[in-house]
Amino acid sequence: MKIYDYKGRKNICGDRVREARQKNRFTQEALAAKLQIEGVTMERDSLSRIEIGTRFVTDYELKVIAKVLGVSHLWLIDDENE
Incomplete structure (x- = not known):
């Protein structure tokens, strides 16, 4: 199985997930529990x-992460550095 990377990463939503999690004042454990x-x-x-x-x-994970964090799934995948 080929493992794909995009600019050295396996996803483009990680930074936005962290940003939204911190704005909601969730720990990683709390977000995992909500998911x-x-x-x-x-x-x-x-x-x-x-x-x-x-x-x-x-x-489906992206969709639920967006829901729990109260953001759009499109916002999560927006790469503003492009």
């Missing part, structure tokens, strides 16, 4: 890896 309540099994270390760009994010 689990919404049906997405995710541990704190998985969120850490998303935020630093070393873990892929599935479309």
Whole structure:
């Protein structure tokens, strides 16, 4: 299986996930718990890896992350550095 990177990262939403999480004053553990309540099994270390760009994010995870953080999924994937 080929592992794909984009500019050395496995996702483009990690920085925005961290930004929105911090604005909501959620710890990584708290966000992981809220995602689990919404049906997405995710541990704190998985969120850490998303935020630093070393873990892929599935479309359904992105949708639920956006919902829990109160942001648009499009905002999460907007790469303003382009």
